[in-house]
Each structure stands twice: as structure tokens, then as C-alpha cells.
Amino acid sequence: GAVVSQHPSWVICKSGTSVKIECRSLDFQATTMFWYRQFPKQSLMLMATSNEGSKATYEQGVEKDKFLINHASLTLSTLTVTSAHPEDSSFYICSARGREGYGYTFGSGTRLTVV
Amino acid sequence: AQSVSQHNHHVILSEAASLELGCNYSYGGTVNLFWYVQYPGQHLQLLLKYFSGDPLVKGIKGFEAEFIKSKFSFNLRKPSVQWSDTAEYFCAVSLMDSSYKLIFGSGTRLLVRP
Numbered sequence: 001g002a003v004v005s006q007h008p009s010w011v012i013c014k015s016g017t018s019v020k021i022e023c024r025s026l027d028f029q030a031t032t033m034f035w036y037r038q039f040p041k042q043s044l045m046l047m048a049t050s051n052e053g054s055k056a057t058y059e060q061g062v063e064k065d066k067f068l069i070n071h072a073s074l075t076l077s078t079l080t081v082t083s084a085h086p087e088d089s090s091f092y093i094c095s096a097r098g099r100e101g102y103g104y105t106f107g108s109g110t111r112l113t114v115v
Numbered sequence: 116a117q118s119v120s121q122h123n124h125h126v127i128l129s130e131a132a133s134l135e136l137g138c139n140y141s142y143g144g145t146v147n148l149f150w151y152v153q154y155p156g157q158h159l160q161l162l163l164k165y166f167s168g169d170p171l172v173k174g175i176k177g178f179e180a181e182f183i184k185s186k187f188s189f190n191l192r193k194p195s196v197q198w199s200d201t202a203e204y205f206c207a208v209s210l211m212d213s214s215y216k217l218i219f220g221s222g223t224r225l226l227v228r229p
Contacts, residue, residue: 032215043205044159044219057214093159097215104149104209104217106159 002028004096006107013084013114021079021110023094029074030096034104035067038091050077084114117142119208121220128196129228136191136223138206145211148189150180151219154202162204165189176200198229 003026013019023033032051036044048064050056050071058064066088068080077096081088094107122137140146150162163174170182180191189206206220 034217036219041224043222046216046218049214049216095217097217103161103164108158 002096002098002103002105004030004094004105004107006094006110008110009108010111011113013112015085015114016083018080018082019084019112021081021092021094021112023077023079023096023107025075025096025098025105028096028098028105030077031074031099032097033071033077034095034097035069035077035079036093036095038093038109040091044093047079081112084112086114088112089114117208117210117216117218119206119218119220121204121206121223123223124221125224125226127226127228130198131195132227134191134193134196134200134225136204136206136225138189138191138220140187140189140206140208140218142187142208142210147209147211148180148182149207149209149217150174150178150189150191151205151207152202153205153222159205162191196225196227198227201225201227 005024007022035047038044047062048056048058050069052071052074056069071077091109091111093109095104118141120139148165151159152162162178163172165172165182173179178193182189204223209217
């Protein structure tokens with residue numbers, strides 16, 4: 001079945017540094033990828049939608065200059081948290097949708113802790 | 116704006132009790148509907164999905180859901196819960212427009228007492 005690999009699974013960084021999270025579709029072409037963040041005991045909040053080869057579409061309230069999303073190929077999307085601060089600490093999850101089906105495949109998530 | 120509402124934030128049941136979790140969405144166009152489960156410390160797992168056809172959908176682990184288009188609802192049911200069903204349940208709706216956004220409800224935390 002469809003698999004999405006997300007790395008790293010966890011990362012601790014110092015305040016002010018940038019962190020890149022990768023999301024790869026391993027056995028299908030992901031025409032659309034979605035990035036979510038989940039705070040403890042809360043739901044998944046959609047941050048942005050990215051289509052291969054085009055700029056990401058950000059949800060209202062999400063800073064596009066802070067959360068840089070690149071979807072350069074049909075199998076890879078990256079989320080870079082720039083100048084991270086403690087309030088950016090969260091669980092980030094990617095999801096990919098392929099051409100053929102209507103299903104969504106989720107990555108295993110990345111727990112970011114900014115100290 | 117599109118939204119997904121889950122009315123029950125916390126549900127506590129005893130084993131063998133029946134379960135029904137509500138989910139309503141607001142969107143006038145075509146949607147696909149999903150229920151996901153997140154066990155403590157684990158990742159999202161798909162329980163079931165509705166794309167078209169029979170509005171009564173059966174999923175894994177004895178769960179089922181019914182799509183009632185006129186009510187914009189997609190409630191999740193299970194006739195007899197088990198302790199192992201303790202988890203958080205998320206309803207999600209994908210918009211069948213050019214964005215294919217998948218929007219989640221706020222989640223329902225289910226505790227099943229043995």
C-alpha cells in the first residue's frame with residue numbers, strides 16, 4: 001500500500017535556528033501534500049497545501065515566511081520552520097494524496113521541541 | 116469557511132456499551148468523509164471512509180458510519196465497545212474541489228472502562 005516516510009521523527013533545536021522536515025511518498029506520486037500541526041490533546045490543524053511544482057497555499061493565520069514549504073518533486077515535500085521559537089514546539093504531520101485515488105496517506109509525524 | 120464539528124469532546128463508556136460519535140460538516144459541495152483513530156502515543160489510523168454509494172460504511176474493528184447527506188452528518192457507531200477502543204477519534208472531510216483539502220474535526224476522546 002501507499003507509504004509516506006517522514007523524517008526526522010523528533011528533533012530538538014535551539015531557539016532561533018531553522019529545522020527542516022522531509023516527507024516522501026515511497027511508492028506513489030503525491031500530487032498534493034498537506035502539512036498539519038497537532039498540539040497536545042488537540043486536533044490536526046491544516047497549515048498548508050502544496051502541489052508539485054507550485055507555491056504552497058497557506059491557511060489563514062499561518063505565516064508563510066516562517067513555515068517554508070517546498071514541493072519540488074512528486075515524491076518529496078519539505079517543511080522548514082525558520083527561526084524557531086518555543087511556541088513552535090508541536091507535532092508536525094504530513095499527508096500525501098496521489099493522482100489515482102481519493103485516499104490520504106499520513107507520515108508518522110515529527111515532534112519538534114524548541115528550547 | 117468549511118468546518119467539521121464533533122459534538123462530543125469526551126465520552127466515557129463501560130465495556131459492551133454501544134457507541135455513537137457525532138460528526139457534522141459545513142460545505143455545500145461534494146465531499147469524501149473519513150474517520151481516523153489515534154491510540155495513545157500512536158499515529159493516525161484510518162477506520163473507515165465514504166466516497167460514494169451505500170451511505171452505510173463498514174470499517175475495521177467493528178466500526179461503521181452512516182452518511183446522511185441531508186443532515187451533513189457522518190456519525191460513527193460501534194455496537195459493543197472494548198477497553199482497547201480507548202483512543203481519540205477524528206472525523207475528517209475532504210473537499211472535492213481543486214484543493215482536496217482534508218479538514219479534521221476537533222476530536223473525541225473515548226475512555227472505555229473495563
